Amino acid sequence: MSRPTLASLASELVVSRQTISNVLNAPHKVKPATRARVQAAIAAAGYRPSAAARQLRTQRSMNLGMRLLPATDGINGAVLDRFLHALTEAAQSAGYRLTLFCADSDGDEIRQYEELLDVAGLDGFILTSSTPDDARTLWLQERGTPFAVFGRPWDAAGHPAAAAHPWVDVDGAAGTTAAVEMLLAQGHSRIGFLGWFTGDPVGADRRRGWERAMATAGYGEDVRGLGVEAQDTVAGGASGAALLVSRGATAMVCSSDSLALGAMEKLRELRAGSSVSGQAAGLNGPGGLSAVVGFDNTPVAAALGLSSVAQPAEEAARHIIRVLAYELAGGGSLAATDAVGVDAGAAPAAPAPPERQLLLAPHVVERIPLPLAATGSSQGPTAAPSMQPR
Amino acid sequence: MSRPTLASLASELVVSRQTISNVLNAPHKVKPATRARVQAAIAAAGYRPSAAARQLRTQRSMNLGMRLLPATDGINGAVLDRFLHALTEAAQSAGYRLTLFCADSDGDEIRQYEELLDVAGLDGFILTSSTPDDARTLWLQERGTPFAVFGRPWDAAGHPAAAAHPWVDVDGAAGTTAAVEMLLAQGHSRIGFLGWFTGDPVGADRRRGWERAMATAGYGEDVRGLGVEAQDTVAGGASGAALLVSRGATAMVCSSDSLALGAMEKLRELRAGSSVSGQAAGLNGPGGLSAVVGFDNTPVAAALGLSSVAQPAEEAARHIIRVLAYELAGGGSLAATDAVGVDAGAAPAAPAPPERQLLLAPHVVERIPLPLAATGSSQGPTAAPSMQPR
DNA sequence: GCGGAAAATTTGATCGATCAAATTTGTGCG
């Protein structure tokens, strides 16, 4: 037998299509006895409603779209990777499917939205990364398409902006603040900041966290000169670290793991260079090598024993789906009014709407740099005789 | 006006639905004059056929599915990331959409196939990674679902197996062979192999490439003891490298960048330990640090100046789509006979069917290890005065 | 046992496209 349909199942069961449909979509409308009988038949026949037919009628595809950004660094892009995994999983368990697409530019991305909405009837989009005065969010809002953004809205000046759409972001400043606090606890006081060039708001935000923490600790005055910017690469990190050291820094918080990796290597090199007792250039602070903290907690950081600020990408993804699903389920129709002083109405215990805009706190993963001692790890290496030749 | 449909456009143009449909799907059936008029109207109205309606009628969704594997290492997983990007892009330009899904196990993956086929009507699947006697490929073949695999089929013994389904893979042995040749050219002769524990066929294949190249170069005898296996981590690479060095290796080819990274660090450490003139333990072969070659050409390798074997992931992705699209377009109906001596028939110049099974050759990216000299890269670092406080 | 409202179920129309067959228009030629 080929795939069962509502009609085929109905005639078999001697009930109408609609009754079966109701069992699936509005069970309370069906008499318990019938319901049980139908459910049994559905399970037995392995019936699954066709999404295409359903979509044609209901105009909902249960399909969400997300642009796959052109891989930038690959070292830092790892966060989006984790995000994508978690997003797929969350979407799936919320009953949505996830469609990927590529775009050459933000303009092209909008063109893709249009196409995907018209042709595939996607129900909503997830945007990753937000730019100041984002054209995409404007377009989507005008058109009334549901969407949620991983990344705060920024105004043209690079400051957090107010926006009506849902978003989730990670509080970068809180991350660098926590990193500074960790270093302070280790006994450091001349803690530098190593950021990237591109004047984007994310970098500025991370820098602010460092400034704030230093000021709070009473080192606000010393900060001048300890904030440095370089290209967001390993090489850039190395030269930036050299500059910071020359200015007396004994520790540094970096905007990325690429930078931190370069910094760590450079510190190691400087320490090796300054002879055995490397107290020379102010190196060897209390924490030794771990005086470098990266950002994003990339696999590389984990592999090399680099401390790093970890973004809760999985939690962000789950929340994005939660919000989007809520909007798509019509939750937005009531929640349109800002959630301030909404006490009247006495709604019948709706399942507390998710925060439409959420800032998550990252945490610092403290690591001890790879010792590289000859002692093997859990399982030591073994010589293996050549296997099958040829 | 809301979205135009065939019917709305038809009445506007005073032609029938079917004529418009034909203009889109079988232009040759429509008189040139009419065709032009309809095409203009389509463009003007921005008409786009609904995929759901089309799918309902044609039973084709133009949608491909792919499982997103649970992120393993993150360092080595980068290849799949590039693959996914290229795949999305290729699918898109072939007119297909890509749907992602997650699964807990291979068994669950099959369950997902079933669901996605029934509910969403996916036209085919892309599998990444293949296991010996893969249950998924068997299931898909039995069911007659089109699919293509990134990875060769292996038999239970871990040897390449014959299979009827399309696949693309990268020739790992050729990669390690090329790596050995590069090292030979640098003057090395005691070249070790550093693989991973898990007895999977991919690792064995890469090892065979090393063995073959060494034998060809006349060092077949020496190989004994120079093949070592460890955990596929940075720490594992370090300890494996130590062992290889103790056996007299001056260079080594690794199965992954994780291993190579550990090896590189260990070599650096050993070299530093053996005083200034580190000729001691047979270190400092002709190629110096670059005597380590990794596999997968991960961003980390690029960042750290580690030579590595690069998989043509993008090309693999494009070919996978090419093959799958060909099958889905009905190309398989003729190509069922093996492409050996098919000279008869004299087909009317069909656009040469793509190879159903293709082994791509990787290439070695030779790099000079990060010097970490204080001289800044292209753009040097600059001190930046504190930005907006608070 | 009966009227009438509520509950349960069924029927016909519809979403927007393509297929298959029917119909109309156009062309060549004796």
Add this chain to the structure above:
DNA sequence: CGCACAAATTTGATCGATCAAATTTTCCGC
């Protein structure tokens, strides 16, 4: 001119579900 036949276009049915309204069944009190 008119016939046969091909080209171009149109019509009706269909894919598989849900919606809205019509219909039948059930239940209750009097």
